[in-house]
Amino acid sequence: MVGLKFSEKHVLGGILALLVLAAPAALALPKYRMQAITQFHLDDGSGLAALDRRVMACSYCHVKETGGAPWNPFGEAIRATFKANAEAGGKAKFPEVLYILLESGADADGDSYPDALEVWAKTLPGNAASKPSEALEVVQARFEAAGGVRQFEPQQAQKK
Amino acid sequence: MPLHRRDFLKYSALAVAATSGMPGFLARAATQATGQKTLVVIQLTGGNDGLNTLIPYSNGAYYAARPTIAIPKKDVLTLGSDLGMHPSLKPLMGLWDAGQLAWMENIGYPNPNRSHFASMAIWHTADPTQAQAEGWIGRIAEKIGDPFCASNIGSSTPLALRAAEFSLPSIEAVDNFQVKLPAGLEGAFGAMLDAQRGGEADYLVRATRQMLSNTQKVQANVGKYRAGATYPEGKFAAQLKDAARLIASGTGQRILYVSLGGFDTHAGQRGEQDDLLAQLASGLAAFQTDLERQGVAERVVVMGFSEFGRRVAENDSAGTDHGQGSVMFALGKGVKGGIHGDSPDLEDLSLGDIKYKQDFRGVYAGALTNWLGLNAREILGGDFKGPQWLA
Numbered sequence: 001m002v003g004l005k006f007s008e009k010h011v012l013g014g015i016l017a018l019l020v021l022a023a024p025a026a027l028a029l030p031k032y033r034m035q036a037i038t039q040f041h042l043d044d045g046s047g048l049a050a051l052d053r054r055v056m057a058c059s060y061c062h063v064k065e066t067g068g069a070p071w072n073p074f075g076e077a078i079r080a081t082f083k084a085n086a087e088a089g090g091k092a093k094f095p096e097v098l099y100i101l102l103e104s105g106a107d108a109d110g111d112s113y114p115d116a117l118e119v120w121a122k123t124l125p126g127n128a129a130s131k132p133s134e135a136l137e138v139v140q141a142r143f144e145a146a147g148g149v150r151q152f153e154p155q156q157a158q159k160k
Numbered sequence: 161m162p163l164h165r166r167d168f169l170k171y172s173a174l175a176v177a178a179t180s181g182m183p184g185f186l187a188r189a190a191t192q193a194t195g196q197k198t199l200v201v202i203q204l205t206g207g208n209d210g211l212n213t214l215i216p217y218s219n220g221a222y223y224a225a226r227p228t229i230a231i232p233k234k235d236v237l238t239l240g241s242d243l244g245m246h247p248s249l250k251p252l253m254g255l256w257d258a259g260q261l262a263w264m265e266n267i268g269y270p271n272p273n274r275s276h277f278a279s280m281a282i283w284h285t286a287d288p289t290q291a292q293a294e295g296w297i298g299r300i301a302e303k304i305g306d307p308f309c310a311s312n313i314g315s316s317t318p319l320a321l322r323a324a325e326f327s328l329p330s331i332e333a334v335d336n337f338q339v340k341l342p343a344g345l346e347g348a349f350g351a352m353l354d355a356q357r358g359g360e361a362d363y364l365v366r367a368t369r370q371m372l373s374n375t376q377k378v379q380a381n382v383g384k385y386r387a388g389a390t391y392p393e394g395k396f397a398a399q400l401k402d403a404a405r406l407i408a409s410g411t412g413q414r415i416l417y418v419s420l421g422g423f424d425t426h427a428g429q430r431g432e433q434d435d436l437l438a439q440l441a442s443g444l445a446a447f448q449t450d451l452e453r454q455g456v457a458e459r460v461v462v463m464g465f466s467e468f469g470r471r472v473a474e475n476d477s478a479g480t481d482h483g484q485g486s487v488m489f490a491l492g493k494g495v496k497g498g499i500h501g502d503s504p505d506l507e508d509l510s511l512g513d514i515k516y517k518q519d520f521r522g523v524y525a526g527a528l529t530n531w532l533g534l535n536a537r538e539i540l541g542g543d544f545k546g547p548q549w550l551a
Binding site: 031032034078079080082083085086090091092093094097148 | 227228229422424427428430431432452476477478479
């Protein structure tokens with residue numbers, strides 16, 4: 001008659017512990033950030049965008065790297081768009097609000113490059129120190145050739 | 161060598177993990193006594209806004225604090241002279257009219273915490289001091305000596321269902337829970353089980369054989385299930401349907417746990433919460449209809465909670481930020497329908513939040529004592545009074 005050896009018990013216990021620990025942790029990944037990454041076509045499909053702050057840092061919209069209040073000019077513009085939509089009786093969700101803002105041609109940080117253009121050029125629409133190196137007209141032409149603001153239209157809106 | 165109770169629990173869970181990863185409740189199900197009452201816990205993840213769920217529609221302070229996101233009085237589903245439900249909850253009106261829907265007002269706990277993680281842990285452990293590491297349902301499993309008495313329907317087991325030595329099983333989809341060995345390994349697996357063993361290894365082998373045998377019977381029962389209601393689309397409704405299948409199949413689970421996420425409505429709350437409450441209500445209405453038609457509605461009650469409510473005043477994003485007190489709900493034939501508690505006092509706030517008046521552990525105590533027939537004091541670590549929400 002053979003019982004489990006001490007080491008075997010620990011191996012099996014380790015397996016169990018791994019199974020328990022392998023349960024997906026409730027990672028604090030802000031919903032809005034992930035929605036924006038998808039909408040801005042920044043997700044390469046690897047699934048790593050959720051974990052890689054270089055893809056989109058919280059400071060894309062917030063002042064602090066940890067998120068929360070206060071917001072930078074682009075974040076404040078999103079908030080104002082939410083509020084205006086609600087005041088008009090709308091019930092727009094984040095992707096729709098983001099598109100409403102980009103489509104408006106607004107330039108939140110006042111660097112003369114519209115927010116949509118900066119999103120496409122991968123510079124920061126809420127930071128005037130971050131802007132495309134080429135002239136506005138050049139970038140604008142390339143942006144339009146690439147599909148313009150409609151490339152950021154939420155999937156649901158495209159179906160309508 | 162005799163096994164101690166804690167060892168037994170650990171190795172029971174281990175037997176499951178070491179063989180197929182199949183949830184252990186299936187192993188016990190065929191031998192589990194049927195007819196026991198089941199509690200279905202609904203977790204609304206993210207901090208559901210109680211004020212826009214159960215609306216104080218006659219209170220001017222509510223409309224003053226929420227100029228863009230308040231539910232217009234004309235849209236409120238009136239329940240009484242002060243309070244009414246969000247219009248998205250209309251599918252639950254039949255249960256309300258039948259006295260099978262209870263709302264519990266101003267629910268919270270001492271020293272409220274506005275962190276999602278910390279507050280959810282407090283609700284999961286039933287311990288506002290955050291000293292307790294085990295979940296309240298995990299402690300039930302330890303107290304009654306059954307590591308498979310409850311399951312989470314979903315992909316990851318919440319803290320509520322974790323005990324010191326083991327974690328209660330999570331079921332992503334009932335149909336997927338079968339023993340499916342990789343091709344060519346059947347013989348080796350059989351030979352492993354046939355090998356002569358003793359002691360704890362023998363226990364593991366016997367537990368595995370029992371699991372394989374019982375699982376076939378349980379799967380046969382689950383396979384006989386025919387939905388008694390048309391469930392709406394979506395993951396939440398599908399999980400409720402799985403819960404109904406398990407209950408109707410007589411798997412003997414005492415507690416089933418289902419979550420609906422997305423309630424962290426910092427911006428554009430109406431768009432988000434309106435949809436979520438519609439999912440909640442349509443799913444629960446179908447679930448209850450299904451249970452009725454399966455003939456098991458008498459032995460199931462649903463209890464719902466969220467980790468906190470939200471601030472009374474809306475923010476500048478047409479949303480609300482993390483708050484304190486909120487509402488809980490319960491439904492089922494065993495529930496004492498009505499509103500348990502007063503309409504929230506919006507003139508007497510705690511840092512801009514609704515003050516809690518009823519401790520959530522009192523609600524848990526009701527479920528433990530009056531529904532599951534368990535010793536709430538042992539599980540919660542104290543005596544907690546709460547609303548009498550069970551009939």
